[in-house]
Amino acid sequence: MSNLLEVRNLSKVFTSPGGPFRKARAMHAVNDVSFDLPKGRVIGVVGESGCGKSTLARLILRLIEPSSGTLRFDGDDLLAKTSAEMRKLRADMQMVFQDPYSAIDPRYTVARAVMEPFDVQGREHAGTRESVIAELLEMVGMNAGLAGSFPHQISGGQKQRVGIARALALRPSLLVLDEPTASLDVSVQAQIISLLEQLRDDLGLTYLFISHDLSLVRYFCDEIMVMYLGRVVEALPDTEQPARHPYTKTLMDSTFAPTPNQRRVITPLEGEVPSPFDLPPGCAFVDRCPHATAICTSETPVLSARGGHAVACHNPL
Template identity: 80%
Template sequence: MPNLLEVRDLSKRFTSAGSAFRKARSMHAVNGVSFDLAKGRVIGVVGESGCGKSTLARLILRLIEPSGGAVHFDGDDLLAKSPAQMRRLRARMQMVFQDPYSAIDPRYTLARAVAEPFEVQGVTPEKPMTDEVAGLLEMVGLNPGLATSYPHQISGGQKQRVGIARALALRPSLLVLDEPTASLDVSVQAQIIGLLEDLRSDLGLTYLFISHDLSLVKYFCDEILVMYLGRVVEALPDTAAPARHPYTRTLMESTFEPDPKKRRLIAPLEGEVPSPFDLPPGCAFVDRCPNASALCRSETPALSTETGHAVACHHPI
């Protein structure tokens, strides 16, 4: 399948404000990220909190401006587009946010929340708006009778379904899913993932799936990017591929070992995550890695690819 999304060397640098007592400091929230996402595929981006996953998602949609790099969506150079052109393109690229409670204006009925993208884009649907909203609610498994309800009158899982319905309103090709199940109960998470699987099959959608839950990513996604402190440290070409980076391996072993006794025997990651404002020279993972050498402390490993499996490590497993 052709690529829907191509990301090359995408970076975002943030600078903290200085003061009389402290000079300004800068950090790379996203540092040189590259990947391709083919039409109809699902790529999962996984890593600990603060690794840059959500920043990456917002950079791709240009909700925040990158410091460098390139993003092409279906052949269009997104970073060359004007704000007006980007607004039109976002009809085909939509985001589902982590927190369903704050994603919907509490003053809006569900009907108005779902219809809002038509208003923002200045698009008139083919069907009457009430029919369009009813169809979107049914598509995500909600009773159209809820259209006159307000957000406080429905559950968190229902709110997330409304968020998905709103994202689908303009018939996008790409959905960026930023931890869409993180704030939901486990049983509700399974229902939302099942819904997303059905929508992908029925509508031919492409997903960029952001999560800290490796077991969920391994179940739901076709490929996996593992991020650590702004960089991709491993790109697994499929979910059956063995981990080759020590960080990925420890995460996967602790996540997927079903026996709690064996899980306790897995060596935990030692050391503290370094400050993104003060990264060590060489590999950022060096102080937590059991395989670190002098080379790791002096030279940042490049993301090298062997048979489609990329890993940024001087001593891959």
């Protein structure tokens, strides 16, 4: 199976300028991330808020520029592309944003929102404008009669469906889904996930799926990538694979089990997440890890694979 996306040693550093009463500081929002996304697969990216998930998504689409690393999409070097070339290429790689309320211009009708990609790319569409709008809305389970509605006249779930329809307008091969269900009710979340599964099968899509919800990621994705303070600490080739990193295990153990006799008693992590501007030497997880040893305080663990299962830990489980 060929790779649609190849990411190597991708990093993004944000700097805070100094002043009379403070020194300049640097934060590695994404730090040396590497992975492959094969065509037709779904990789889930999980981790706590501030771990770099959304920054990674924007780096992949070059909505922000990386500090270092390489990006290849379907064999093309993305970092060698000009702004005009990237604009054209983004027709094949689209993003669904976390907040459906701010993702759509409140002055646009649903019809204008879903047709916006054709206007931006200067592309002709097959058939009449009305038929294309109706087809896109039907694809995401919406009534074509809502085409004249404004965002404030439709629900949050419908807004997210409009965002998905807009992303699919030019028939991309890659969708980057940045927590597409986070702001939706549980019942609507299930509808959106079911829709994404159907579209993946019907259109042969490839997904990078970012979420806080580990149980959802385990259900929806083929592989899982766990991030902590900008780094990938574990990459599981199978969603049923047991965790080997203490952080991943805590995340998995904390997911809710609806059956009472399957619920687990877990030991919560001690300590606080360190400041990304002031990371400890060695492993960034060292102050919260119950398995930390002396080497963890001095050497940064390297992500290394065994049987396709990669973990960055000096004392893996």
